[in-house]
Amino acid sequence: MVTLAFSTNAYTRSSLPEAVRRIADHGYAGVELLGDDPHAYFPDFGDGDREALLEALSETDLAVSNINANTAMGYYDDAPPSAFFEPTIIRADDEAREWRIAYTKRAIDLAEAVGSPAVCLATGRPLPGTPPEAAREYLRDSLHEILDYAEPRDVEVGIEYEPELLIENTDEVLELIDEIGRNSLGINLDVGHAAVYxxxxxxxIHASAGSITGIHLEDIVGGRRGKHYHRIPGEGDLDFREIFDALADIGYDGFATLELYTYPDEPDHAARDAMAELEPFL
Known part of the structure; x- marks a missing residue:
């Protein structure tokens, strides 16, 4: 049976412990932790922050569905208000790439500390001067190092694909998983990204059976080839009855996490309405 979780990346106006408590108020069984500023940006996330988080999780009895380490906006002093994937694990610059690998390892440390089954990671885009074939070589090497770190800690790594990234669709991520050949690598399947592609x-979902480390849920206006803007389920064109039926078909019994970072001004409204819309499908 699918279990609903909600990502703290909708609550960027709140501290991480407060976000956890507010999500619990809406009846979710799980919470995804944003591994980035302003929640758990790992260079600044100390022992006190971890203890405050563990206290909030204990109080609310929420399970952690995933550590979302897709972005690292805290890396920048003047980042504009949009999702940043840089620096990525496919950067030609050794120092920047190694920084991102180390950052992902810190996400794995947090996953181990809070009992999260997985972290998710996006590949980013090949930058000018780094053709896709070279970026893919960096990706392979980076993933093996990350997985060497994750496996002894019993944490899976889910690649989250997205249009225009090096890995941007289901076929490409499944090909990558086969190529890497390690059971700890899977897919954090974002249904909106699949639809927009x-x-x-x-x-x-059916093609990804057995490889899914987690699910991200949101609605998309336009369905196939729509615009990539995360909306509350019921406000777009995705058929969530079909989505939950497909998850049941493949026997998926993990977390499905609402990722509604597009509602920073009204996260409680987003969490409440998403639960009301999706609860009948569980």
Missing amino acids: GEDVPES
Whole structure:
């Protein structure tokens, strides 16, 4: 049976412990932790922050569904208000790439500390001067180092694909998993990303059976080839009955996490309405 969780990345106006408590108020069984500023940006996330988080999790009895380490906006002093993937694990610059690998290891440390089954990671885009074939070599090497660190800690790594990234669709991520050949590597399947790329979402779910480390849920206006803007379920064109039926078909019994970072001014409204919309499908 699928269990609903909600990501703290909708609550960027709140501290991480407060975000956990507010999510619990809306009836979710799980919470995804944003591994970035302003919640758990690892260079600044100390022992006191971890203890405050563990206290909030204990109080609320929420399970952690995932550590979302896709972005690292805290790396920048003047980052504009948009999602940053840089620096990535496919950067040609050794120092920047190694920084990102180390950052991902800190996400794995947090996953181990809070009992999260997985962390998710995006590949980023190949930058000018780094053709895709070279970026893919950096990706392979980086992932093996990350997985060497994750496996003894019993944490899975889910690649989250997205249009225009090096790994941008279901076929590419499944090919990568086969190429790497390690059971600890899987897919953090974002249904909106699949839809925006033009995939049939239930088909993507069926194709990914056995490789899913987590699910991200949001609605998309336009469905296939729509615009990439995360909306509350019921406010777009995705068929969530089909999505939950597909998850049942493959026997998926993990977390499905609402990722509604597009509602920083009204996260409680987003959490409440998303729960009301999706609860009948569970």
